[in-house]
Amino acid sequence: MSELEELADDAIDLLKQLIKAQSFSREEQETAYILENFLSKHFGAFSRKGNNLIVGKPDWDDAKPTILLNSHHDTVKPGPSWTYPPFAATLEGDRLTGLGSNDAGASAVSLLATFRYFYNRPTAFNLVCAITAEEEISGANGVKSILPALGKIDLGIVGEPTGMNAAVAEKGLLVLDGVARGRTGHAARNEGDNALYKALDDINWLRAYQFPKVSEMLGPVKMTVTQIQAGTQHNVVPDECRYVVDVRPTECYSNEEILDIIRANVQAEITPRSTHLQSSGLPLTHPLVQKAVAMGKATYGSPTLSDQALMRFPTLKMGPGDSARSHAPDEYILLSEIRGGIADYIELLTDFEL
Known part of the structure; x- marks a missing residue:
């Protein structure tokens, strides 16, 4: 043998x-x-x-x-x-x-x-x-x-x-928790500041944004909103909306750079669960x-x-x-x-x- x-x-x-x-x-x-x-x-x-x-x-x-x-x-x-x-x-x-x-x-x-x-x-x-x-x-x-x-x-x-x-x-992997904040009000009147609408604006940006640098091997950085939660009852404007973003970085950006770009373009408070899983x-x-x-x-x-x-x-x-x-x-x-x-x-x- x-x-x-x-x-x-x-x-x-x-x-x-x-x-x-x-x-x-x-x-x-x-x-x-x-x-x-x-x-x-x-x-x-x-x-x-x-x-x-x-x-x-x-x-x-x-x-x-x-x-x-x-x-x-x-x-x-x-x-x-x-x-x-x-x-x-x-x-x-x-x-x-x-x-x-x-x-x-x-x-x-x-x-x-x-x-x-x-x-x-x-x-x-x-x-x-x-x-x-x-x-x-x-x-x-x-x-x-x-x-x-x-x-x-x-x-x-x-x-x-x-x-x-x-x-x-x-x-890599970057998981972000977003919290959009507003003010409660009665849904039947023009009151309050709807946190859900703020979150939707953020989500539209996250869905559409393309990072300028594209990896030859990995393609673009990919961002996907995977969870959303808001509201307590049908007639109350929500004062808080939480959402989760799954980000798949490439070697073109560090996780910290991606986090800075997102924070500069959304209304919500963005908190990373961790930043150590780099591409x-x-x-x-x-x-x-x-x-x-x-x-x-x-x-x-x-x-x-x-x-x-x-x-x-x-x-x-x-x-x-x-x-x-x-x-x-x-x-x-x-x-x-x-x-x-x-x-x-x-x-x-x-x-x-x-």
Whole structure:
């Protein structure tokens, strides 16, 4: 058996164990324990913070750049439409069905296999692998909680199902709460100051406005009003109207810049729920992108959010599987996708220099 075959077999066995253990966001203790056992078996030293597992290559050199391999082991909850048992790891030929198999268990075990391959091999970079928690909720106890301790990271490869193509850009997320304020009055008389009408003016602007800068990979910034609430009874002019805006930023604007533009053009008081889920983008001239293109990988902009949004260093999103299967009933991964993913990750980093 070749080394790559052994790495892939071990990765698939590990994925089966992970699928069989419940690992909803904030409840990843079981899968963290499984990963801990795997790291104990294969590496001399590793660390765990909460449900995040981190292992570094032993030949650390402060003079070298550092690459982070990262994916997550938490999952969403299975919906009622599943026809397979979500925790059974059902194998039928090449197809492995189970919750978290595609998003993002396959990426996690493939990145661990890649790390194992390079663990005792000389590289022009330091290498760290982190399999983290709470990705599905962008939680405070996920990758965000360990990044400060990792020190300076020069490049990250984030494992998510991309068909092993190179997602060089990713939209961010900005959720805004708007409160338009007026004055109550009787609906039958010309009294009051209708907060609902103010909110409607805001919503018309939000619907029509086009940000001038358009991303080559991600297109325009997208704003969608998704909730609205106003009024207490039919004959009272409402003095308050609340609405929610879902904003999907591109790398052309920071979340703070978008917030300033919106506040300058609407009447409501606008409060962001958070501003930390920024868009990301890696230039097509970056050596990792060029290496991926030379391997025949397509480049594209991803509309889905990942832990890239929490990283303030260059990142590339790439992993085995198909994003369309994520959060879907009867989620699955092909074993051939895992084997191919490991081989591609290894090729991507072989003789790579930043």
